[in-house]
Amino acid sequence: MREQVLGIDVGGTTVKWAVLDARTATVVVRGSIPTADDPHTVAAELAAVAETAAGGDTAAIGVGVPGHVDRRTGIVRFVPNLRGDWPGFPLAATLRASTGRPVTVLNDARAFCLAEWVLGAARGHDDALFLTLGTGVGGGVVSGGSLLTGPDDRLGEIGHLVHDRTGPRCGCGHRGCLETYASATAIARAAGLPTAEAAFEAATSDPAASEAVAAAGRAVGETIASLCAVLPADLLVIGGGVAAGLPQLRPHIEHALAERRDFIGAVDVVAARLGADAGAVGAALAATRIMTTDGGGRELDWASA
Ligand SMILES: [Zn+2]
Structure with a gap:
């Protein structure tokens, strides 16, 4: 059973990613790439990261973006600080189609909160x-x-x-x-x-x-x-x-x-406490929460994680 979850933090200049081991809630590998100029290229590069980052063994993908997103559909709504035509872009569906993995999309600040709440300073x-x-x-x-x-x-x-x-x-x-x-x-x-x-x-x-x-x-x-x-x-x-x-x-x-x-x-x-990884870790945590309904995985036991 796959236990690795990919979290991605799409920033204005840099895309940071981290692979979280869902059993131990630890980051096993991390990296970053420059943020491309349009959403289609960004989505293609995220798919490439998903294939290489966890050795193709990623159970689910979470993506934090700096703006408003419809979490139910994974469609990006309002993103003032990214280049390109993002409003209306179906990021979750695009990434799901290219990777075959369940994908959740959320706001990057909410991802930071989730990480610091579940694993960091506010635990x-x-x-x-x-x-x-x-x-x-x-x-x-x-x-x-x-x-x-x-x-x-x-x-x-x-x-x-x-x-x-x-x-x-x-x-x-x-x-x-x-x-x-x-x-x-x-x-x-x-x-x-x-x-x-x-x-x-x-x-x-x-x-x-x-x-x-x-x-x-x-x-x-x-x-x-x-x-x-x-x-x-x-x-x-x-x-x-x-x-x-x-x-x-x-x-x-x-x-x-x-x-x-x-x-x-x-x-x-x-x-x-989680430093520059917090956004990517939070996105991964959000993805683990959809595994139970979307990816056939299990939910982490947060209390003991
Ligand atoms: Zn203001």
Whole structure:
């Protein structure tokens, strides 16, 4: 019986993949390729990865994409950051036809959440919030022991909660979303430096860099505190490229949360554990969940995985 599941994370510039052993929930092989310019080429390259990655012995395939997707049909809906004509592209059906494997397609931030919830920093928590701080700010919500997905897998976009409606213009078309304060791009811009890493490095000596880091941390803490008035959570998991600066962001995040503690309770702030693999691992986990209905496999025992 095949036990290997392929998880793929389609990003704006790079496609990362990981083969997960479903018995041990460990990554057995991983790799990456540049993201092609159109969905047909991407799908063909993913099929090639499926044939070679696990020695052709892949039981199921999960694919995370940076946008909205219909999880029932695997049709991509809204993908602002990939080149090519993606809306309406039947990614699951195309990949299923070329590989003969069951395929599930999901949002990449939801894939990150699933991985960190099932195997990473939020393991065992029924109520947790997730942020990926990178070029943009992705998010996710586990509430009452379920990962929120919603129509087109689009719920959980904490990065697009409005922090200040008079703030900078956001990629989503609105103003002052959390993303415009806490993304790598936003921190670098506010610090007047080329990268967020440079801002974190300069933060101890340069006032503009210090304020950019503080503003990012405050925006995260205040947004999460507001969210916790609606959704109970005792854990905030932070991943993504900017998470390397978490030691400097953390005091500002925790200060903002502490100001609302009487109202929302205590929220621990922790770093994501699965690193750059999280998106691919989460996509693989999503695929293992369809094996019972679509691929004749079995569902993992998550509690003991
Ligand atoms: Zn936005």
